[in-house]
Amino acid sequence: MNRVVTNIFPKGPYDFELTVGYHTYYRSRYGADHWEDDKYRRLLEIDNKLLLASVRSTGTVDRPELEMVVEGTALSQYDVTRAKSQIEWILGTSQDLKQFYGSIVDDDPLNNFCQHLYGLHIPHAQSPYESLILAVLGQQISNNVARLIRTLIIEKYGSPAKYNGMDYYAFPQPISLAKASLEDLRLLKMSYRKAEYINGISQVIADQSDLLTFAEYQDNNEIVSKIMQLRGVGRWTAQWLLIKGLGRMDAFPVGDLALKQMLTKLYFDQTTLKEEEMEPFSKRWSPWRSYATTYLFAANRQGLI
DNA sequence: TACCAGGTAAAAA
DNA sequence: TTTTTACATGGT
Numbered sequence: 029m030n031r032v033v034t035n036i037f038p039k040g041p042y043d044f045e046l047t048v049g050y051h052t053y054y055r056s057r058y059g060a061d062h063w064e065d066d067k068y069r070r071l072l073e074i075d076n077k078l079l080l081a082s083v084r085s086t087g088t089v090d091r092p093e094l095e096m097v098v099e100g101t102a103l104s105q106y107d108v109t110r111a112k113s114q115i116e117w118i119l120g121t122s123q124d125l126k127q128f129y130g131s132i133v134d135d136d137p138l139n140n141f142c143q144h145l146y147g148l149h150i151p152h153a154q155s156p157y158e159s160l161i162l163a164v165l166g167q168q169i170s171n172n173v174a175r176l177i178r179t180l181i182i183e184k185y186g187s188p189a190k191y192n193g194m195d196y197y198a199f200p201q202p203i204s205l206a207k208a209s210l211e212d213l214r215l216l217k218m219s220y221r222k223a224e225y226i227n228g229i230s231q232v233i234a235d236q237s238d239l240l241t242f243a244e245y246q247d248n249n250e251i252v253s254k255i256m257q258l259r260g261v262g263r264w265t266a267q268w269l270l271i272k273g274l275g276r277m278d279a280f281p282v283g284d285l286a287l288k289q290m291l292t293k294l295y296f297d298q299t300t301l302k303e304e305e306m307e308p309f310s311k312r313w314s315p316w317r318s319y320a321t322t323y324l325f326a327a328n329r330q331g332l333i
Numbered sequence: 334t335a336c337c338a339g340g341t342a343a344a345a346a
Numbered sequence: 347t348t349t350t351t352a353c354a355t356g357g358t
Contacts, residue, residue, distance in 0.1 A: 163339095170338040173355055219354045221342080262341050286339040325339080 031099045032108050036083070038121035042092035043147030044068075044085040047119060050326045051151035053171075059162065059178045060154075060186065060199045070118065071189055071196035072154070074110045078189045079103065080196060081115050089147040094121070099191060117275075120149035128316040135312070137294040138320060141327040150322045152272055156240035157233050158199045159273025160255075163265045164225050165218065173217070180216040181205075181226075202237070205230035225260025232258060240273070248276055271318045280310040280317040290324050290333050 038044075045066075052063040062069040068083045079100030087093030098111050116122060125147070132138050153159035165181065166174040185200035185208060205213075205226055213223035233239055242251050251274070252266040261269075263282060270279035281287060283303055291309065292301045301309070313320035327333050 164341095167340040168338070169340090169354075170356065172357065173338075176356080177354095214354095217355060219352090221353060225341085260341070264340055268339085281339075284339050285337095288339095328339095 029099065029101055030103050031097060032103055034096050034098070034108060034112055035086075036094040036096055036112065036116060036119075036121055038092040038094065038116075038119070038149070039124050040092050041089045041125060041147035042121065042149060043089045043145075044083075044092065044094060044119075046145060046148045046326070047151055050148060050322070050329065051118075053175070053329060055175075057179075058175065060182050060197055062196070068119070069196070070115070070154070071187075071198045072111055072114055073187055073198035073201070074107055074114075077101070077107060078187055078198060079107060079111055080189065080191050081111050083115060083119070092121075092147075094119075114154060117152055118154055120151050120275075123149045125149070125319070128319040131316055132313070132320070138313075138323060141323050141332060144330070144332060145323055145326050148323065148326055150271065150275070150318060152275055154199055156269060156273035157202055157230075159269050160229060160233075160240065160258075160261070160265070161200075161205070161226060163268040163272070164222065164229065164260050167222070167265065177217055181213075184212075184216065202230045202234040206234040222260075228259050229261070240269075242274065248279060251276075271321060276318060278315040278317045280307065280313075280321055282306045282310070286328065287321065287324065290328060293333065294324075 048063050048068045052058040052061050056064045060070060066084055069080060071078060071080050077100060079098055082097045083094050086095045096112060096115055098108050100107065129142055132142060153162060162178060165177050182197050182199060185204040186197035188195060188197050208227060210220065210223045210227060213226060214220060248270055251270065252263065255261050255266050255269060256263065264284055267279045267281040270276040288301055288306060292298060310317050
């Protein structure tokens, strides 16, 4: 077992606490992500090797600097490099907020949230597959139920490791959930249909690992129509995959109930916004709709809405 | 006790 | 083609 310390320099402004807090729903543990003692921790599975990354802030919002400690067995320089790039991706450190902030200065509720949430970057799932599974698990049900089910599936099918007496789990590999029986998945409190979705998607991804890999030039609509061919993936799930799994800047989860309620309250004077009105309305934030969405949800989680 | 919750596919109209 | 409905479960 060895241990390597390295530094990460996010693109400022970068608020580490806000970004990790949003990512973990301000809980000490959410799914495979941990947020305790001012440290973000995550067990990563890299080439079948498990390593724990612990990250803390050593800088400020405008001069951000993070310190990452990687622990594992027989760590190579390559492992550390991979872990670092995965953590940078999860924590959204390379995003540049300037253009988004500049684009919404006259948009009042949102601009106000941006002042409160200055330096919040969009955190990502570790992989497109992870974001897809988490999104499907979250369909239709309340956040409390979603969190419960997400944790159950990670603890049952993710690779475990113990560090300093604490149990950590990597996010399950596609093959693990592809091999799971529907009956076993049902034990994790999901509906039979949801178990079918999870199992089916995992089988497809286990078989074609590059299915969720897209080139830079590919259009969001092209990606959406491709992933919606997966059973269990509708447009809501596809849009969240664009935001949380692929790092696209201009996605918008039309049909999201919480989002609809927030827009109704903030922009339509309590007159319920119709679903078909969401997409046209969202265009005011293009090409930064993923940020607008994230800042609205972040404001919501902080009780600002 | 009902009814809702950060949807979706399949059935029915 | 468009509109309902079943789905599981914890919270209120």
